[in-house]
Amino acid sequence: MKREDLTDMLWFLAVAEERSFTKAAARLGTSQPTLSHTIKQLEARMGLRLLTRTTRSVSPTEAGERLLRSLAPRIADLESDIDALLATRDTPSGTVRITLSDHALESVVWPKLRPMMRNYPDIKIELNSDNGFRNIVEERFDAGVRLGESLDKDMIAVRIGPDWRLVTVASADYFAAHGTPQHPQELVDHDCINQRQIRSGGLYAWEFEKDGRALRVRVDGQFIFNTSYAQIDAAANGYGIAYLPENLVERDIASGRLVQVLDDWSPIFAGYYLYYPSRRQNSPAFSVVVNALRV
Numbered sequence: 001m002k003r004e005d006l007t008d009m010l011w012f013l014a015v016a017e018e019r020s021f022t023k024a025a026a027r028l029g030t031s032q033p034t035l036s037h038t039i040k041q042l043e044a045r046m047g048l049r050l051l052t053r054t055t056r057s058v059s060p061t062e063a064g065e066r067l068l069r070s071l072a073p074r075i076a077d078l079e080s081d082i083d084a085l086l087a088t089r090d091t092p093s094g095t096v097r098i099t100l101s102d103h104a105l106e107s108v109v110w111p112k113l114r115p116m117m118r119n120y121p122d123i124k125i126e127l128n129s130d131n132g133f134r135n136i137v138e139e140r141f142d143a144g145v146r147l148g149e150s151l152d153k154d155m156i157a158v159r160i161g162p163d164w165r166l167v168t169v170a171s172a173d174y175f176a177a178h179g180t181p182q183h184p185q186e187l188v189d190h191d192c193i194n195q196r197q198i199r200s201g202g203l204y205a206w207e208f209e210k211d212g213r214a215l216r217v218r219v220d221g222q223f224i225f226n227t228s229y230a231q232i233d234a235a236a237n238g239y240g241i242a243y244l245p246e247n248l249v250e251r252d253i254a255s256g257r258l259v260q261v262l263d264d265w266s267p268i269f270a271g272y273y274l275y276y277p278s279r280r281q282n283s284p285a286f287s288v289v290v291n292a293l294r295v
Contacts, residue, residue: 008042009071011035012050016060016068017139072138076277079140083283092284093122099134100127100145102227103245104272108161109145109293116292123285129227137277142286148270154278160293161272166207168266169249169258170241181241184208184217184265191240192219196226206243209267232258271295 014024015035025032043050050064060068083094100109105127113125128134128141136144145160168181174191181187187206195204203224205216221240225231228244235242236257246266252258274293282290 005042005045008038009067010075011038012042012064013068013071013075015039015051015058016064017072019058021058068138072140076137076140083286091122092120092288094283094285095124095126096143096286096289097126097128097141098143098145098274098289099130099136099139099141100272102129102229103248104145104161105129106229107164107245107247108272112160112293113289116288120285120288123288125289136275143274143276143290145272145274148273155275156278157273157275158290158293159271159295160274161295163268163271165246165266165268166243167246167249167253167260168206168241168243168262169253169260170235171238172256172259174235174238174240175259175261177238180261182262184215184262187217187219187241190219191221193221193231193234193240193242194219194224195228195231195243196224207267208262208265210265214267215265 011024011028011030014027015021018024018027021032021036025035028035039051048063049061050067052059052061052064098109109127113127117123117125134141134144136142148157148159168184168187178190181190184206192206196202197204203218205218208215208217219241223231223234223239225234228248231242231244232249232252234240235244236252241261249258249260253260274290276286
């Protein structure tokens, strides 16, 4: 393979991962026209159409997907090898990219990393808040954060937070006007604040459990969000019932801004874990981050 072919494939990888010529050009430090011309030349030399372009999006063709699946792990391995080489340096440095939910970010990860980072000025951390599941290898994240129950078996998992509960809350005014549900099934007759699952596109079915009996309830209401904090404000302002992590709303419950119901139906979820590929060779910067987050 010629050196220019390898370079062009790295540029293709950036476009395929970003699904955008504009974003990929910014990532690569080049112009969008130059990048587009380079990809067209690569496609011409290979005799294959690698990307489907529309006015609004860019996506890999079938051939492009095959090339992406082949390139991504090899580039990840190369980056890991380089990180391992840099491990000989005395001062931990470099960028650590982590994908995680807004709840994990605010309740566990940020409180632990915030004080630690003052001692490591050469480490950069990118925290990508996304409530959906991401493929950390293909999308070139160093690690992700998930609940213990949803971890892939081929990943190394490090516990970083305690178990937690989801609780059902609304304002006192809402319950005064609409009544208080005594059973999760009664929620179907209430205005509830829904959460959109980013990856699947569906709405989260509220999960309850009592005396070993699990129950899922699909609710409806005026608002749908994909983050937790807007749901708190909507519930506090009387727009309906929300189902949220307990530690996010405990102050609002204590102050009376929110009222908790169905407490005996609130299930306990396994705490958050940091996960990353088992074959990864950890850089000093990544090891610092893992040790800071570890329970």
